Amino acid sequence: MSVLAIDIGAGSGRALLAELNDGQLQMKEIHRFSNDPVRVNERLHWDILRLFYEIKQAISKATQSGAVLHGVAVDSWAVDFGLLGKDGELLRNPYHYRDHFNEGIMEKIHDSLISKEELFSKTGIQFLPFNTIYQLAALKEKNGDLLHQADSLLMIPDLIRYFLTGVKKSEFTNATTTQLYNPIKMEWDNEILETLGISKDLFHEVVVPGTIIGPLSNNLCEELEVPAIPVIAVGEHDTASAVAGVPALDESFAYLSCGTWSLMGTEVRNPVMNKSALAMNFTNEGGVEQRFRLLKNIMGLWILEECRRNWGEDVDYASLLEEAEEAPPFRSFIDPDYPPFLNPADMPRQVQVFCEQTKQPVPETRGEMVRCIIESLAMKYRYVLERTERLAEKEFYGLHMVGGGIKNQLLCQFTSNALGKPVWAGPAEASAIGNVLVQLITIGQIEGLDEARKIALKATDMEYYFPEQKDEWSLGYEQFCHKAMKSEATT
Numbered sequence: 001m002s003v004l005a006i007d008i009g010a011g012s013g014r015a016l017l018a019e020l021n022d023g024q025l026q027m028k029e030i031h032r033f034s035n036d037p038v039r040v041n042e043r044l045h046w047d048i049l050r051l052f053y054e055i056k057q058a059i060s061k062a063t064q065s066g067a068v069l070h071g072v073a074v075d076s077w078a079v080d081f082g083l084l085g086k087d088g089e090l091l092r093n094p095y096h097y098r099d100h101f102n103e104g105i106m107e108k109i110h111d112s113l114i115s116k117e118e119l120f121s122k123t124g125i126q127f128l129p130f131n132t133i134y135q136l137a138a139l140k141e142k143n144g145d146l147l148h149q150a151d152s153l154l155m156i157p158d159l160i161r162y163f164l165t166g167v168k169k170s171e172f173t174n175a176t177t178t179q180l181y182n183p184i185k186m187e188w189d190n191e192i193l194e195t196l197g198i199s200k201d202l203f204h205e206v207v208v209p210g211t212i213i214g215p216l217s218n219n220l221c222e223e224l225e226v227p228a229i230p231v232i233a234v235g236e237h238d239t240a241s242a243v244a245g246v247p248a249l250d251e252s253f254a255y256l257s258c259g260t261w262s263l264m265g266t267e268v269r270n271p272v273m274n275k276s277a278l279a280m281n282f283t284n285e286g287g288v289e290q291r292f293r294l295l296k297n298i299m300g301l302w303i304l305e306e307c308r309r310n311w312g313e314d315v316d317y318a319s320l321l322e323e324a325e326e327a328p329p330f331r332s333f334i335d336p337d338y339p340p341f342l343n344p345a346d347m348p349r350q351v352q353v354f355c356e357q358t359k360q361p362v363p364e365t366r367g368e369m370v371r372c373i374i375e376s377l378a379m380k381y382r383y384v385l386e387r388t389e390r391l392a393e394k395e396f397y398g399l400h401m402v403g404g405g406i407k408n409q410l411l412c413q414f415t416s417n418a419l420g421k422p423v424w425a426g427p428a429e430a431s432a433i434g435n436v437l438v439q440l441i442t443i444g445q446i447e448g449l450d451e452a453r454k455i456a457l458k459a460t461d462m463e464y465y466f467p468e469q470k471d472e473w474s475l476g477y478e479q480f481c482h483k484a485m486k487s488e489a490t491t
């Protein structure tokens with residue numbers, strides 16, 4: 001019984017054809033495509049119709065390979081959405097969360113409409129300026145017309161699933177990232193929507209991961225000449241699928257999902273919505289089997305990707321990492337979550353500005369810059385893991401690192417050094433694998449998540465990193481906290 005997993009990240013998408021044979025997961029990547037946001041005048045859009053075209057290619061390739069598909073499912077990044085008109089048509093290409101359209105809205109909302117304390121007590125979600133709630137408030141302020149025309153709001157995977165089936169449903173893990181969903185009541189929070197003046201009629205029934213939504217639409221079956229393959233809602237927030245794909249054998253473990261973003265935290269049975277979680281700006285995003293992901297967003301490898309884009313894409317990663325290894329250690333640090341790093345015009349310059357403003361040596365060479373970024377990420381991982389342990393009231397022996405970022409072995413080693421703990425790295429395709437595993441659970445091939453993670457471990461070539469130069473890195477961490485994190489010293 002084969003399934004097809006479509007995983008769309010901020011930079012690229014992939015389709016994995018998979019099945020379970022004698023308890024062994026067999027997977028084959030049958031389609032890979034780039035995900036290129038499109039700027040039109042000032043606005044930054046996702047090219048959603050192109051992404052749907054690529055997904056149709058993947059379904060064709062899968063069926064032409066002779067596989068009999070018992071499920072297809074999509075996962076992608078969070079917070080972004082599409083609006084449908086009363087005719088069921090997409091009103092416009094969804095905005096990209098890095099668009100400057102949302103700037104200043106979060107402060108306005110909390111100064112005038114609802115306090116952070118009240119919003120956190122209802123949603124348990126971290127405050128990030130691009131959360132769906134602020135994107136909607138920005139639309140209401142700057143383009144209320146569009147909201148009037150709108151009949152439905154669907155998150156990116158919900159929207160693609162609607163294109164596949166014609167059925168409008170919202171999936172739980174992604175719904176929680178909107179900061180409009182109440183995990184205690186397990187429903188959209190109408191009081192928040194009322195306060196913001198956003199119609200609750202835009203929102204659809206929320207389904208949990210493992211729900212079969214329905215077959216591919218007749219139109220699509222005819223167009224692609226494929227059977228009515230069941231479409232399954234999995235952990236559609238890619239980080240939720242990544243956490244489902246973590247090959248952990250312990251009930252409680254620490255993970256770092258490392259890609260464009262770094263998401264660090266642990267898995268809990270109930271959301272942690274106390275004063276400390278609010279003060280440390282942690283989030284409680286929904287997980288598979290109704291678990292919750294207590295985590296924190298860290299800006300991640302986006303900073304390095306943007307430097308590389310600025311220096312020219314022909315600059316290969318390997319030589320950048322070699323130059324970084326040769327650069328002097330602990331020369332200067334940045335706080336990766338310094339807000340201007342979200343989408344600056346010139347990332348290398350922005351890193352230099354941070355070092356100038358904090359009176360640290362300014363990285364001049366690419367090696368110095370890349371080392372500064374990777375060391376700072378590793379130190380921030382320690383900073384966040386210590387706070388995760390405080391909130392979870394548990395010390396973690398080591399860290400599971402998953403996602404494309406584990407291909408950066410220097411980052412994995414520096415992370416182990418900074419934490420002073422072992423790092424177990426793999427799988428790189430955790431989101432796609434988590435997507436596959438939830439489909440296989442849904443069609444009865446695997447009993448549940450715990451068994452699925454054992455199967456993920458068997459299917460993964462794990463890499464192990466052990467801490468080196470512990471004393472030097474502890475001193476380096478003090479320098480990081482003093483130089484780069486002093487504005488956050490209180491949390």
Ligand SMILES: C[C@H](O)[C@H](O)[C@@H](O)C(=O)CO
Pocket residue numbers: 009010076077078079097237238239261263297
């Ligand atoms: C905005 C980010 O996409 C989101 O916070 C993150 O969790 C994600 O979806 C990473 O792919």
